[in-house]
Structures are given as structure tokens and as C-alpha cells.
Amino acid sequence: MYAVIATGGKQYKVTEGDFVKVEKLGVEAGDTVNFDQILLVSKEDGSLVVGNPIVSNATVTATVLEEGRSKKIIVYKYKRKSGYHKKQGHRQSFTRVKIEKINA
Secondary structure, three states: OEEEEEEOOEEEEEEOOOEEEEEOOOOOOOOEEEEOOEEEEEOOOOOEEEOOOOOOOOEEEEEEEEEEEOOOEEEEEEEOOOOEEEEEEEOOEEEEEEEEEEEO
């Protein structure tokens, strides 16, 4: 059984027991989060339930493990012959969750 959830402007295919890094939710570690924007659910018998755009009465329950920041990436812009260059760093914030239950 799996589901496709939408959170933080992205879509994730999840199953029970998965560990997923999603965009920062601003929730304490150890708390429970319910995702209610479920786009697709695969049931035990193999049938698919596709939402239009979301599946009604479906939720995914997850436990927050940690919040953190990813590795730093360097963004470097350069234009030749003009002396223009710009260096910038970025660290994306994330929330790591464990998928506990898919309620279809």
C-alpha cells in the first residue's frame, strides 16, 4: 500500500515505515503530523484511487524525527569579459518524518 502526498510544493510517493525529508514544517521533534493532500492511494487489493485533485477522506500520519538544514551548495554566477561574478551559498531547511499509517 502506498500513497502520493503533496507538501511544500512537491510530491512524494510514500509507504508505511518510510523515512522522508520534506520541506520545513515548523513542528517539534516527536510530534505527529497529518498530511491531508493525498493525490493517489494504492489499496491492499492492488486498486488505485486517484483524486480529482485530492482523494477525499484520506490522510497520511507521520511522526517528526528531526528538523535540520542540508549541505551547503554554492551558486556562482559569472559573465566573461565584463568582470561580473557573484558567489552565493544556500542551505535548504528540511523536516525528516517517518510515515506511520496511510488511512484511505
